[in-house]
Amino acid sequence: MKSVIYHGLSQKEEEESDVQHLGAQRAEAFVKAFLKRSTPHMSQEARENQLHRKAVVLEYFTRRKPKEKKKKPKGLSARQRRDLRLFDIKPEQQRYSLFLPLHELWKQYIRDLCNGLKPDTQPQMIQAKLLKADLHGAIISVTKSKCPSYVGVTGILLQETKHVFKIITKEDRLKVIPKLNCVFTVEIDGFISYIYGSKFQLRSSERSAKKFKAKGTIDL
Numbered sequence: 769m770k771s772v773i774y775h776g777l778s779q780k781e782e783e784e785s786d787v788q789h790l791g792a793q794r795a796e797a798f799v800k801a802f803l804k805r806s807t808p809h810m811s812q813e814a815r816e817n818q819l820h821r822k823a824v825v826l827e828y829f830t831r832r833k834p835k836e837k838k839k840k841p842k843g844l845s846a847r848q849r850r851d852l853r854l855f856d857i858k859p860e861q862q863r864y865s866l867f868l869p870l871h872e873l874w875k876q877y878i879r880d881l882c883n884g885l886k887p888d889t890q891p892q893m894i895q896a897k898l899l900k901a902d903l904h905g906a907i908i909s910v911t912k913s914k915c916p917s918y919v920g921v922t923g924i925l926l927q928e929t930k931h932v933f934k935i936i937t938k939e940d941r942l943k944v945i946p947k948l949n950c951v952f953t954v955e956i957d958g959f960i961s962y963i964y965g966s967k968f969q970l971r972s973s974e975r976s977a978k979k980f981k982a983k984g985t986i987d988l
Contacts, residue, residue, distance in 0.1 A: 855927060857934075862942045867905070867924045874905030878956055885957040898954060898961045900976050903928060908935065908963070912951035921945060930971050 807815055849855065879885055881897050909922040921943050923935035933952070935943045945952075947965030954961045970978060 857926065857942060862936060863940050864924065864936050864938050867926065867936055870905040871907060871924050874903075875956055877902070877905075885959060889959075891959060891961075894959050895961050898963075900978070902972055903954070904972075906954050906956075908933065908952045908954050910945060910950055911953050911962075914949040918945055918950060928972050931969055933965075 803815060803819075804812075810818070844852070844854075878898070878901060881901055882889065882894055885894070903925050904927070906925050907922065908925050910918045910920065913919050921935065921937065923937040923943065925933055926936055926942075927934035931947055933945045933947065935945060937943060947969050950965040952963040952965060954963065968975075
């Protein structure tokens with residue numbers, strides 16, 4: 769059985785449906801007038817060329833989907849991190865031997881940064897590299913300070929903030945040393961660099977982009 773999709777209306781169906789049969793000329797005139805109203809911006813020639821090449825969809829407008837604003841995940845504030853004590857080192861973890869592997873990694877990091885520490889390497893180049901390097905894992909010592917109790921403290925640097933160094937000593941004691949009014953030394957493969965804490969009050973991420981100026985003498 770064939771299904772009929774379209775067929776012309778018979779005379780009887782036209783009368784029952786009250787449909788007037790248009791002639792071919794009138795139908796063509798109706799279609800042209802309809803197309804002219806639907807595409808007023810096109811000329812007759814352009815309209816005919818368009819119809820010969822492809823079908824035209826009339827009165828169709830694409831709906832623009834509203835752009836959804838992506839919400840960036842909001843991180844914890846500094847106060848929230850302090851309240852959660854995220855960066856506190858637990859007493860059972862305050863052991864010098866635990867951080868010796870970190871020191872070995874730091875030494876290899878500095879050697880790679882300086883393209884190998886050779887005897888003929890210029891100290892000024894090493895000093896400039898260390899000023900911008902990450903010091904976590906370095907063994908640092910306090911050589912000068914306005915507070916005598918800080919002088920001589922030596923250990924592995926565990927944490928660096930804008931104003932303090934947190935050091936673990938060989939006696940498994942965690943020391944918090946302020947940068948202000950202190951001079952530190954960092955030694956690696958025989959090269960010793962001096963850090964003036966008063967001019968070093970920056971976060972490690974900020975130091976990597978800062979330009980340090982060479983000065984002859986610097987007071988505590």
